[in-house]
Amino acid sequence: MYCNNVEECFRQISTYFNGKSTGYALVFDTENIGVYSEVIQRLEADKSKNCMFVSNSCQKNELPDIDMCISEISKSGDFVLIGSSQALMLKSERDLENHVDLLFEQSISGHALVILNYCRRYIKKFESRDPRISNRVLLVGGGESPIPQIEIINESMNTVENAFVGINGLLAYLERMTESQLKEHRILPVKTRFRKRFFSQAVFQVTEVDGVYESLSKKYSDIAGATEKNYGTEVQWRWLNEKMLYHKSLSSVVKDELGTTSNFEVIIQDIDLQNEPYKSWLFWLAIKAFGTNNPYLNMVISGSKSVEDFEERIYLDLANADVNDPEFEKMYAERKRLLDKIPENLPMLAKYCERVGKYEKNAVYYLTDRSENEQYEFVRYLSIYDYTDDELFRAVKHFSLMLSLYLQPFVFDGVNTKVSEADVGLRDVLTEYFQEYKVQKVTNKIHLDFENKVNNYAKERPYNKLRPRSNIVSQLNKTDSELFFFDALGVEYLAFIKAKCEQYGLVVEISVAHCELPSITEKNKEFIQYFGGNYKKINELDELKHHSQVFDYEKRKEPVHLFRELEIIEEELRRIQSLLVQGCMSKAVIVSDHGASRLAVISGEENDSMLKLDEKGQHSGRCCPVESDPQIASAAFEDGFAVLANYERFKGGRKANVEVHGGATLEEVLVPVIVLSKRPENVEYCFTDPIIILKQKEVATLTLYCNIPMNKPRILVGQRFYDGEFVADQKHAKFIMPELKRSRNYVAELYDGDTSLSVSLEFKVQKSMGQEVDLFA
Template structure:
């Protein structure tokens, strides 16, 4: 029937004495609104089915019927059919049937039905008079999307709070999709006449809001994390826009990794999600770890393990190694993941050495452990080459210091290497035994007292470093170069026995000359305390690995850092580092107690004992200052073993000590190769190169193909280097030193033999 005809029929019913309910079916919400507006007058009462629902629950129609029974006047019921369409056709017809057969004598009831024409069909023709189907174009029936109540508001759809408000929304909101925040599930309404889908959490909503979310797994985050993310993404319309705001370098996420340590937990998680969606194409490590990661912690673990999939001899291995190392430093190298990685990397056997870094104490220790286990599976050159990449400080420790004496050079290079790999070679021990008898240090090395007087002590600070032997000189010289410090080194010998009480005369000399003693007359004893007392579990009884060297190098560099600050700030003009004596690690490793039972007990871990009239002086010992001092790796009986290192004896590592005068390098030293191409004759031994220095220099020398050559000069600017032993043609690289300080590296020249170039042209 027409709309106006329906209005007339309802009016007649309301004026009649007939109280059987009437059912008005409207096809669209415009007509529904018009009919409500028309009859919403006077004492007419409109009852919405929602008023008989508890929050987020279905309506209680029994209560509705009971109320209707007691009502008087005119009552319009709205929303009933729209709600029970949720429950399916059978339930909808049942509810309508109850009202159709409902009887009351006091009340006129009009049920406003919505899009229910086919459900109001009855076989009883007597009932047709109470059903009014209004003609009209049917409104589009919305789809319903069920969402949990905690899902935040999003801006591409209408949110309805609770299942109890569905009917009103269907009849008043002209949207294709209605989002219902409810604890109900689609399974609660298996026969629904609406199309229902579920978004059971923020993650599913995100998948709809930004389809790139479909690359992710819901298990990548907690409910709270996905909910927060939905709020943020809905404000920005997409993940990409959100990440652009948070990570300014997006999509270059590898650049943002440097901020990881200051990220809060939420930002770390968002960074992980950004990697999962967009990757980091410019960073091998991130890009290989991100696809495997399933959480923030998993991401870091995958970063650690990423390198294990590489072969150490791949051409780009060290490039990727450095990339990963820098990245893990940004991520803070969490201890739990470091320990996990150290356990995993052992699967590589001896090649684990290639996969470790010096970034963490655990890895440093494992480097020493691997060297100890597999020392003889590598050549010395291989080990040094690997350490250059994985542990630069240890590599610098093994750098040769140019003693200009073959014995000292070969002795300390071997000594340092054996200390690192925790071994004593038989041939080296033979050399120690030989020197225990010859004691050539007396001829090679001047006594320290002889060199102290000539040092300028004006405006000088003295750093007395207890137990710092010459083994650290290569390391110290390289660190001085890196810190723009200039070091002038004098190598000399201490007094015997090599103990502090016999070797601190220089302290008073400097104090009397007005030098500042840092920190005081007792000097800096940190190195000596490590060697004596085995701090931080360095004790040989706890671990036989030379891991104390880790801390020793840190201490020395820390001292040099403080020295640089003083010199750069003009606190003093010069700093002098002096040691009282050295120490021996190899004597501890050898673990030998000599065969002589002395009348006097050994002191200082058995390295010396007071002279007595009963015994004879052993051939491996020397007599000094009322002591018999061992010059090999033996130990007199009667004294406890050393914990880490030992001194008091007369081996080269115990008696050879440095005096290091340090100043701040204020001049920029430029060295130029004047002979980029030379021609030589082997028979004439006439190969030579020339260098030019803008700054006047003294004691200049060069290193070419691991050989050292002294330079000649008449003016300190132009230098001649004669290469009398040059035999091969080819390209050569030159490192330049002045007073053992490296001032230039990688200068190039090409050498050709006489006649060879002409023959090639012919």
């Protein structure tokens, strides 16, 4: 009898068990494992029937006694026999067919239901022989499920996990197997004393694991040609073997599981090397088999013995490379990109830092700025070894873009630093001073000649030649602008700020001023009044310098805090850029109250005067309240304070833990006023007067105008470059061209430094009336 579904089937089963015994068993069969498992689960839940599993008739690691099972269900009572077809599928098709025949001939005293699997063709054969059999048969469809494969494993092998123990263990699983289990595991491993030849006639496909790898190699040419047995454990090869059932090649499996058979350096971010063992191994195996376009990853994989050492080699293998190797820079960059894509492994980073120490001063070329460990090691090497300026800038450029931008020179020029005509030389002094200061801050050293400069400036106090901050802020156009009060932002960061603003598409206008003494916040907030008291206060930089729980000079001398300083500035510039782009304001005005000195912290010297602070730690001893001028050569007297202008501190002042202010060194006193705006969509260039009229003994001069401040304006006329000189502001640049003496039309190609702006402007040179006409012009 054919049943359309399981419900109809169980109605027939109930009718059979509730009626008089027919003297014969009721035989159920389905080819669909989902239907089969549902029927078994419902029968097990029916406590009115005695469910007999053939697997229970097995002695230890022996075949089942099916005759005993048939004899048992032939007795009086209600029985269900499960697993006989699976057991006989291990023997042969003939034994299975004879078993079905016996079921139809066997007489019983009570009721018995026999659950079969994959036996429909035998049932049909016997039905054609005796049509009466159809009344004792229940057939349910649902689609034919694949027959699982059996994998025989020698009992002595301990490398295979999750194998069934003995034939009874295998049969017990088959008797209750579900559709999802079959889908997940088509190959069923079983440890047994029987060998494959014992199952030579079995309906199941039976293989033997004396070598899963060997079996794979015979079947798949790309595994044979591109892998070795020691690339995987027995368990890993067995996992791959099961995956290969649905594929025709290793590359097909890799494509299905990983999404690609190339670009492995890109998808490494999708691989959890710690928590996805099989996927990680397949990833490793795929690189072993197919290679990559990434030389560093190829170097790592060539030395890797297993997936277990793979991550370690990604971290450590560069430590074995020669920094003078022509490929080193490429390997360094590729390792850096790889590490950016995988979770940080702190023990591996520590081990790497230890290993590169063998290169002494060249160890800096092996480090990246991607971790605090490496940042610390980098500045530590800069502090313990001597580097020339060229070596330092090369190492910094190699190590960190942010630090490289910080160390770029900032030129104090006629636009950003207004001084009297008599003091124009001060601009070059400041340019040199702050470049030297930054180098010493990074290398954690004070050079003797620089300290002598500081001591001289402590007496000369050249900062007084610059404009006071209030003079600059009071003259700003504040229409639709917002004030950002950036506490402790010194001029040392201007090169970094300027570079970042260019990167973010911001127009930056910088003015350099001096703050009031002492260089402490409460004495330097006068600029707030010019914005009606409305401002955003940015304290993070000042908090880092004074109250850091992480950075402390007494515990760690190296200036690793500098990386966080630059991050704070960059984060704030990003926020400002976002506000400008969103149209929340037209301009952002950044004003600082004071700068700070790292070198005064490194110096650690005490002033030998009689002055002593009463309050422990007040301003780290850089200034001391006094009633009258104490006449200290290295200290200014301002607003009731003696203010040190060298690198000393007054007695009683506690040592600063990161950086210090309150004194009168140039880095403490000089402050920036920065106006930021969004770069206009259309940048326009023109000459203020494109016609040059040459009078006798005069040289050709042009003034270029741009609607945004320019950086390093240059023009190319013919084959000659001319550098521009700013006029009043950075929007006007004057070009002096003594070589242009003929009356004619010219074309100027515009440049920013060495970068072409792809802009061409025409201008004309002509001689004034009354001069001799050039007949050959």
